[in-house]
Amino acid sequence: MVCSLPIPGLGKELAESWIIPAKQIEAIAFHHAPMSSDLDTELSSLVHIGDVCARNLRLGSGDESYTTVIDPFAVEHLEVSEDDLIGSEEELSQVTDKDMAFLAAIV
Numbered sequence: 001m002v003c004s005l006p007i008p009g010l011g012k013e014l015a016e017s018w019i020i021p022a023k024q025i026e027a028i029a030f031h032h033a034p035m036s037s038d039l040d041t042e043l044s045s046l047v048h049i050g051d052v053c054a055r056n057l058r059l060g061s062g063d064e065s066y067t068t069v070i071d072p073f074a075v076e077h078l079e080v081s082e083d084d085l086i087g088s089e090e091e092l093s094q095v096t097d098k099d100m101a102f103l104a105a106i107v
Contacts, residue, residue: 035073045074053089059096 012029027043030036031051037044048071054060055068070085 034071034077041073041077045071045077048074049078049080049085053085053092056089057093057096 009029012025015025015028023040023043026037026039027047030044031047034041034044034048052068052070075082075085
């Protein structure tokens with residue numbers, strides 16, 4: 001099945017120019033809509049959840065018009081619980097805070 005959705009995005013174009021494998025390009029292209037992925041919905045779901053967690057923690061930058069709610073498809077497809085996600089996000093927050101404190105100390 002070929003997805004008929006348009007796949008805009010600088011990330012996709014950059015990945016194609018770097019000759020990254022198709023599954024990874026698709027995960028980048030569909031990280032806001034993992035269900036639309038044809039090649040690897042698991043990878044697209046993982047990238048989606050990682051993106052939402054990073055946005056919730058205000059890490060990085062990007063188009064703020066996208067919601068920071070995890071797509072239920074990704075949660076169901078990966079068979080993760082809400083507790084798993086909350087725990088992972090808390091752990092990511094702690095590690096990031098520690099890393100940022102280290103960077104601030106050496107600058």
